Amino acid sequence: MKSFLERYQAGDHVGVWDDLMALGEGVRHELYYADATAVAAETMRRARHNVELLIERLDARGYRFLDSVSSAEDRLSQLGFMEQLSSQIEGFAEQNGKSVNVHTNQMLEAMRSMKAKVEPVMEKVAKQAAEVAAAKRKPPLQDPQVFNPPDKTTARQLKQLEKAAGGPLPISLRAWYEEVGGVSLMGSDSLLNAVDFSGRNMIRQLSVQRPAAPPPEPDFAPDPLVMLPLEELLAQADGDEGGELQIVLAPDDLHKANVSGDAYYITLPNAHADFTFDDWHHTSFVNYLRITFQWGGFPGWERSRNAPREELKELSEGLLPL
Amino acid sequence: MSDWLQRYQAGECAEVWAEMDSLGVDLLKSSHRKAAEKVALETMERGRKNVLWLFDGLQQLGYCFRDSAEPGPPDYPLELRIQATLDYVRVKGGKKYATDPWSHPAFAWLDDEDIDVPEHHRKGRPGRSQFRPLGAKTAAALEGIELPLSVRCWFERVGSVDFGGTHPVLNRAGEGEALRIVWGPEWVGSGAGADFVASLRLAFQWAGLPGWSRRPENPEREMAWLRSKLLPV
Numbered sequence: 001m002k003s004f005l006e007r008y009q010a011g012d013h014v015g016v017w018d019d020l021m022a023l024g025e026g027v028r029h030e031l032y033y034a035d036a037t038a039v040a041a042e043t044m045r046r047a048r049h050n051v052e053l054l055i056e057r058l059d060a061r062g063y064r065f066l067d068s069v070s071s072a073e074d075r076l077s078q079l080g081f082m083e084q085l086s087s088q089i090e091g092f093a094e095q096n097g098k099s100v101n102v103h104t105n106q107m108l109e110a111m112r113s114m115k116a117k118v119e120p121v122m123e124k125v126a127k128q129a130a131e132v133a134a135a136k137r138k139p140p141l142q143d144p145q146v147f148n149p150p151d152k153t154t155a156r157q158l159k160q161l162e163k164a165a166g167g168p169l170p171i172s173l174r175a176w177y178e179e180v181g182g183v184s185l186m187g188s189d190s191l192l193n194a195v196d197f198s199g200r201n202m203i204r205q206l207s208v209q210r211p212a213a214p215p216p217e218p219d220f221a222p223d224p225l226v227m228l229p230l231e232e233l234l235a236q237a238d239g240d241e242g243g244e245l246q247i248v249l250a251p252d253d254l255h256k257a258n259v260s261g262d263a264y265y266i267t268l269p270n271a272h273a274d275f276t277f278d279d280w281h282h283t284s285f286v287n288y289l290r291i292t293f294q295w296g297g298f299p300g301w302e303r304s305r306n307a308p309r310e311e312l313k314e315l316s317e318g319l320l321p322l
Numbered sequence: 323m324s325d326w327l328q329r330y331q332a333g334e335c336a337e338v339w340a341e342m343d344s345l346g347v348d349l350l351k352s353s354h355r356k357a358a359e360k361v362a363l364e365t366m367e368r369g370r371k372n373v374l375w376l377f378d379g380l381q382q383l384g385y386c387f388r389d390s391a392e393p394g395p396p397d398y399p400l401e402l403r404i405q406a407t408l409d410y411v412r413v414k415g416g417k418k419y420a421t422d423p424w425s426h427p428a429f430a431w432l433d434d435e436d437i438d439v440p441e442h443h444r445k446g447r448p449g450r451s452q453f454r455p456l457g458a459k460t461a462a463a464l465e466g467i468e469l470p471l472s473v474r475c476w477f478e479r480v481g482s483v484d485f486g487g488t489h490p491v492l493n494r495a496g497e498g499e500a501l502r503i504v505w506g507p508e509w510v511g512s513g514a515g516a517d518f519v520a521s522l523r524l525a526f527q528w529a530g531l532p533g534w535s536r537r538p539e540n541p542e543r544e545m546a547w548l549r550s551k552l553l554p555v
């Protein structure tokens with residue numbers, strides 16, 4: 001009879017992972033463990049290929065990754081925030097034919113005065129930070145805030161995490177950190193992920209142009225692929241030893257969209273081949289990755305009628321099936 | 323003939339049962355009765371060990387035991403009792419019972435009252451539907467009827483057994499034939515019951531899943547591992 005790996009390589013991806021899950025904790029039996037880990041490694045090698053390709057493609061289309069440079073640039077952009085906000089408020093009032101009331105006037109005055117005081121300091125600090133970050137700027141694939149692949153410390157860290165959890169990680173998650181590592185496609189792009197981490201979004205929301213924008217879609221966020229680096233998982237487990245452990249694997253879709261949200265969790269230990277990923281799909285982690293790659297790294301678009309299908313198709317084209 | 327047991331223990335299992343069977347209904351009336359009973363006892367003791375090993379070994383391989391019978395309507399009072407006990411074990415049981423709350427003494431009432439835990443709580447582990455050793459009810463039933471020696475001895479030493487279930491390699495979708503011996507009136511008969519032992523032999527040869535005997539390809543690794551601890555019957 002064919003091994004799970006042989007079946008997987010022959011294209012029975014979904015069937016093999018279904019079978020591995022059906023084995024329950026039996027997947028760790030000596031008859032299956034090596035075969036199951038080989039399937040997981042093969043799956044995650046494909047995932048890594050896809051992740052790298054997605055990052056390259058996003059970079060090529062000018063996607064503004066939330067990396068160390070963009071964080072500094074965002075701080076710099078906040079300098080003009082108060083001034084822009086003031087003019088927007090005044091403009092809004094004028095367009096609506098209303099005079100600015102005494103409270104608004106007081107707020108505007110306070111904002112101008114505060115800006116005059118902090119501007120020189122903020123400008124200097126933010127400019128320096130942006131310059132330092134820009135000098136160190138690396139391509140996204142080399143920026144650990146975007147892609148943090150495994151290194152020689154990974155095996156030790158995985159052991160520490162399993163010790164803290166009092167048992168094993170699911171085989172799929174272990175393989176993810178052995179083959180892929182930390183990934184964050186968070187960032188901004190006018191079409192793919194119109195999230196603004198600088199606060200400019202707030203100004204746009206106050207714009208008089210707003211009624212012309214498409215109607216808002218409830219509960220929608222592009223939900224870019226994020227898997228926290230292993231160090232951050234370990235930091236959450238700090239102090240725990242041998243007990244059940246609930247840790248965050250990624251921010252949730254709302255949090256990624258820079259609004260108040262929660263996170264996607266996993267409870268450890270978990271001796272199964274795979275686990276239920278805690279997003280709205282409530283599907284297995286491997287299947288979540290399939291969906292994510294199908295949507296070019298932004299599975300949240302699945303819930304939208306206005307998905308930029310052409311762009312997402314370009315991103316997902318040629319990605320390896322898991 | 324008095325050396326039946328020695329010959330059985332030396333490996334002539336099928337031959338000894340065939341000889342006993344050849345005596346027909348006279349076996350249990352003859353002077354060979356005691357010798358035959360010793361063989362039956364030895365056979366079913368091995369059968370019991372095999373059954374216990376298969377329940378354990380199949381579970382280790384991730385076999386998911388399922389009831390052969392269709393599930394009935396939910397027993398809400400039982401569900402409430404189970405839930406309350408699970409909650410108690412979760413709060414008071416400590417780490418020791420975190421992974422297996424069912425082994426906590428607070429669940430002793432399940433044994434005391436001979437209650438079969440509903441399948442959705444067992445999560446693939448065998449319950450009373452899969453393995454029911456001799457109880458007072460079956461013992462009373464055995465008293466009043468004539469049974470082949472092997473069958474009587476099986477129910478006295480082992481009990482009702484059902485290996486029905488699912489496994490992605492051993493029993494995909496639960497479609498394969500699995501060993502199922504459940505107490506009922508159809509077992510009435512006489513003589514040694516060598517046929518019954520032969521069917522057990524076949525079932526154990528295929529690790530409780532005799533359906534594999536009719537298929538050209540079989541899961542050799544799993545079968546070899548499971549057979550490694552089975553005793554010949």
